[in-house]
Amino acid sequence: MKKIFEDLINNIPDYKEFLTVDEMDANSKKLAEDFPEAVTIFEMGKTRANHPLYCLKIGNGSKNALMFGCPHPNEPIGTMMLEYFSKELARNKELRDELDYTWYIVKVWDADGTKLNENWFKGPYTLYNYARNFFRPAGHQQVDWTFPIDYKNLHFHDTIPETKAMMKLIDDIKPEFIYSLHNTGFGGVYWYISREAREIYDDMRNAAKKQGVPLNLGEPEAPYCVAFAPAIYQDLGIRQNYDYLEQYGIENPGEVIKVGTCSADYAKDVCDAFTLLTELPYFYDKRINDLSESDISRKDAVLQNLEFSEAADEFIKATLDSVKQYIDESNPFRLALEAFTDSNERNAATRKMVSQNPEFAKKATVAEKFDNLLISKFYKMLSYGLLVRANESELQRMIELNEDNQEKKNALKEAFEKSEERLKKLSIELEEKIDYEVVPIKKLVAIQLECGVLMADYLKQN
Numbered sequence: 001m002k003k004i005f006e007d008l009i010n011n012i013p014d015y016k017e018f019l020t021v022d023e024m025d026a027n028s029k030k031l032a033e034d035f036p037e038a039v040t041i042f043e044m045g046k047t048r049a050n051h052p053l054y055c056l057k058i059g060n061g062s063k064n065a066l067m068f069g070c071p072h073p074n075e076p077i078g079t080m081m082l083e084y085f086s087k088e089l090a091r092n093k094e095l096r097d098e099l100d101y102t103w104y105i106v107k108v109w110d111a112d113g114t115k116l117n118e119n120w121f122k123g124p125y126t127l128y129n130y131a132r133n134f135f136r137p138a139g140h141q142q143v144d145w146t147f148p149i150d151y152k153n154l155h156f157h158d159t160i161p162e163t164k165a166m167m168k169l170i171d172d173i174k175p176e177f178i179y180s181l182h183n184t185g186f187g188g189v190y191w192y193i194s195r196e197a198r199e200i201y202d203d204m205r206n207a208a209k210k211q212g213v214p215l216n217l218g219e220p221e222a223p224y225c226v227a228f229a230p231a232i233y234q235d236l237g238i239r240q241n242y243d244y245l246e247q248y249g250i251e252n253p254g255e256v257i258k259v260g261t262c263s264a265d266y267a268k269d270v271c272d273a274f275t276l277l278t279e280l281p282y283f284y285d286k287r288i289n290d291l292s293e294s295d296i297s298r299k300d301a302v303l304q305n306l307e308f309s310e311a312a313d314e315f316i317k318a319t320l321d322s323v324k325q326y327i328d329e330s331n332p333f334r335l336a337l338e339a340f341t342d343s344n345e346r347n348a349a350t351r352k353m354v355s356q357n358p359e360f361a362k363k364a365t366v367a368e369k370f371d372n373l374l375i376s377k378f379y380k381m382l383s384y385g386l387l388v389r390a391n392e393s394e395l396q397r398m399i400e401l402n403e404d405n406q407e408k409k410n411a412l413k414e415a416f417e418k419s420e421e422r423l424k425k426l427s428i429e430l431e432e433k434i435d436y437e438v439v440p441i442k443k444l445v446a447i448q449l450e451c452g453v454l455m456a457d458y459l460k461q462n
Helices: 003-010 021-034 077-091 093-099 111-115 127-132 161-173 198-210 238-247 263-271 298-326 332-340 344-356 366-400 406-433 441-461
Strands: 039-046 052-058 063-069 101-106 149-151 154-156 177-181 190-193 227-229 232-234 274-279 293-297 363-365
Touching: 003 093, 003 441, 021 039, 021 052, 021 077, 021 111, 039 161, 052 077, 052 161, 063 077, 063 161, 063 441, 077 093, 077 101, 077 177, 077 441, 093 441, 101 161, 127 366, 127 406, 149 238, 154 238, 161 263, 177 263, 177 441, 198 227, 198 232, 198 441, 238 344, 263 274, 274 441, 293 298, 293 366, 298 332, 298 344, 298 363, 298 366, 298 406, 332 366, 363 366, 366 406
Parallel strands: 063 101, 063 177, 177 274, 190 232
Antiparallel strands: 039 052, 052 101, 149 154, 190 274, 227 232, 293 363
């Protein structure tokens, strides 16, 4: 790696917490004030709640690059990387010249959703505190999954304002390189890329190795992921999801899929942009990259995962149904739960797939077993957190509106307590069964930034 990039990585501050949306906005405005010769800031649009979406333009290179944080609002690692990288670009002309890009940086794309996660941004970083204060919107309200698409019988054009703002930016600047800054809650490091880039796979994996963070070698995020190499996958659009459902018996996937496609898919069509995603964990357990053989088949591990997930979803749906008349239809936590528990047809396709695919008859690796039997429970914990917050937010609204309805209050309080008890019980179980570590923010920023500059430099030369 070039010395100028090594210096960039070595000087990352030891961040102890994540910034709020307002803190990031203030820092962006100050950066433009402090470095007017290199930085401009403009409002690219507004959120559904009318919060301004700011974009920084830094440098004047020969190619355009777009980087955005919080495409999912529970994923703020990228915002800290952009905080640091934007400052370094602004003050370091040599770095700007070496990279030779004009950088368009959106620190926080889903600003409304990010505000609903801020209660865990300052810690403590435990499984319970993360789940208790977690928010992720339903698919049809996700900024990176409401790009318009017409594919076979899927026709999605219900594009939300944040997505429209990003579409216009992509249309205007036609970036050659897009860095979509995601992260997982639990696991190890893995990547999505638009096309093969074999020459830098080892360098990318080494970026994680240097920070002591393992690769995620368990189950891929979706059963239709195409692996280019260990932990490196071809990027996903909604077409792959559609074809997978169609292949495994869903008659009309267009009715099952409630979302559009993503920025990578859209930008590929607009200007053949290359998109990189570097997925990083807040928490990890060494089992996530253990490729030794476990004691059960991969098929049995997947089926046990589905069985637990479906039982949990039944609890969520029953609890939600008991108070649905009291929860506003636009309540974001309710909308998310309704979307995340609507998976019967997808589960049927997965059952069919694991029965037919010979790869699932083999013994699961320790990583695959861990992924299916424990990490999957961690992600279900997040739905329990949403259920707690759906009831909690309506109780809070009653207080704010001075609403006197004892029947409504009692029903919401009962559902709140029941769901919080379920959340606490599962968090206690997972604290006992998962030997996890909290990955320091500095290490995660280092991996994400190193992979970004490596890919930007590689694309410049190829």
